[in-house]
Amino acid sequence: MTYAVDEKGYYGQFGGAYIPEMLYPNIEELRLNYLKIIQEDGFIAEFDQLLKDFVGRPTPLYFAKRMSERYKAKIYLKREDLCHTGAHKINNTIGQILLAQRLGKRKIIAETGAGQHGVATATVCALMGMECIVYMGKHDMERQKPNVERMRILGTKVVPALSGSMTLKDATNQAMRHWINHPTDTHYIIGSVVGPHPYPDMVARFQSVISEEIRNQLNEEIGNPFPDYVIACVGGGSNAAGAFYHFLNDEHVQLIGVEAGGKGVDTGKSAATTVLGKVGILHGSKSLLMQTADGQVVEPYSISAGLDYPGIGPMHAHLFETGRVQFLNVTDDEAMNAGIELSRTEGIIPAIETAHAIAVLSKMDFAPDDVVVINLSGRGDKDLETYIKWGKY
Amino acid sequence: MNRIKELFKSKRKSLLSVYYTAGFPTLTATIPIAQHLEKAGVDIIEIGIPFSDPIADGPTIQESNKIALDNGMNLHLLLEQVRGIRKCVSLPIILMGYLNPVLQFGFEKFVKEAARVGVDGLILPDLPVDEYLLMYKKIVDENELTNTFLISPTTSEKRIRKIDAASNGFIYAVSSSSTTGAQQGFSTEQESYFKRLQDMKLENPFLIGFGVSNHETFAAVSKYSSGGIVGSAFINLLKNSTDLDSDITRFIKGLR
């Protein structure tokens, strides 16, 4: 079994590049160059150096003692929340901006949901002195205000997406339209393992540093690179892709993806794509997609802006279909409770996206010496307003 | 014989193709608009299958898609309406839409139904050429439909040749690197791109669309190609019209 992308850009039946002709030259330029560029010594050296000195990698693999006692397993937290800008998203934006420079691009666009990818993009654009526009659903701009202002402070123009549910899907539509209109001087930094090939593979590679470090750190800590479980939340699936990447072929490592159940998968207010989705095409790739019988994309719902997306990356659709990754989902309330729980047990306020991954601990049965790694994808600073509104603490 | 192929056999100059979204501005407008267009003297009717996420479209067509969906338009109903159009309209009819609704309907079932109700051609902007050749061309050919691909100013000559070879009706040349939208005139850069296409002497005729909105732009594209495709400007007209029959007649007359 191979879980890697094939030469045509597919993971099993999922993936591909379903794009209007106007984008073909851009995507083709990326497809033909990305592997060559990111495997150059000079690229690797600059990428590694920025991850170390600017992002603060390697991020700790922290043994969560009190959580371990509570759930009767050895629980480790991979501290992506300690990355500069507060989430894993910057691993990808550093990689893509270095790539954009080597392709001779001068301007950057991005979409953002929670604003974490937008901030991470705004940050690397400031770092490299590149012009940056970020599209963000109007609704998300309201629920993630601090991140909007962070982007503006960094010199990025934030443009509201006003169509549909005014969330991540709509911001992505707008970014793609912008790219169609500015094809030559602009690179589009997609924020997750979604979009047309080669984006899913490219983003997964940039995020794979997470599992590379987990292996090394576990090996040092317990003399064995393999945990029993790796758990990560899944919006588009980039932090999960990074956390799973170097374990995909080690079938004895159980991989668990956690989707946003919203108010419950049967309520019509959910973003649990593997439960509610069917095969479909959105944003340039074939994957699982929440849609009506008529093929119209359904507006997803989650309390967390970063998980509020009607699809998942094609790689994850394949991992779901093959059974390599088990997908669970948790509701808004379960996630919020888990966020408070982690805050009080370990002194870490997680992003609400991340809190979804924490929330599955109480649904699982561990053996006492099971080693469980949770990818702590981001910190909760951006979510204070949502925590306050929720209020139950 | 396929009405599109027939049309291009007899006429290769100043053809006017008009796009509108099915179910816009009202659910039942699809049939009367087709009748008015035929009466007004257009050559091809392009009916849009509305989609929730039309990434190649600008604000005008995005909005018409949304309104059509809110009105209750779907692919089943659309095919039913085309059957109605065929009772009174003899122009070539093209269905244009994004791939996902078509895949959910079932590609083969869709093509068969479309052919049965009197559709002549398809434009599916996000269907990759290679995938078309591998999986769908046979079905389209068997049902005697045409399939039209887009090309843009950034499409390489080599790829244009490939698309030409894969085409069986006409090619849709997008006037600029942009999403759909009305435009007042063309730049010299755009005109030289039209000229370059003209000089390539392609197997298939080509029509130019995106930004064709008035007499000047239609005349400009007709100079270099078999004609023009009008979309957003027509949608704007429909949006503000109080009398479809006379407004459409006046608009088409103004374009010619």
Ligand SMILES: Cc1ncc(COP(=O)(O)O)c(C=O)c1O
């Ligand atoms: C902290 C955090 N975790 C997870 C996600 C979800 O994205 P992905 O599934 O690509 O990791 C986001 C998205 O904004 C995020 O900010």
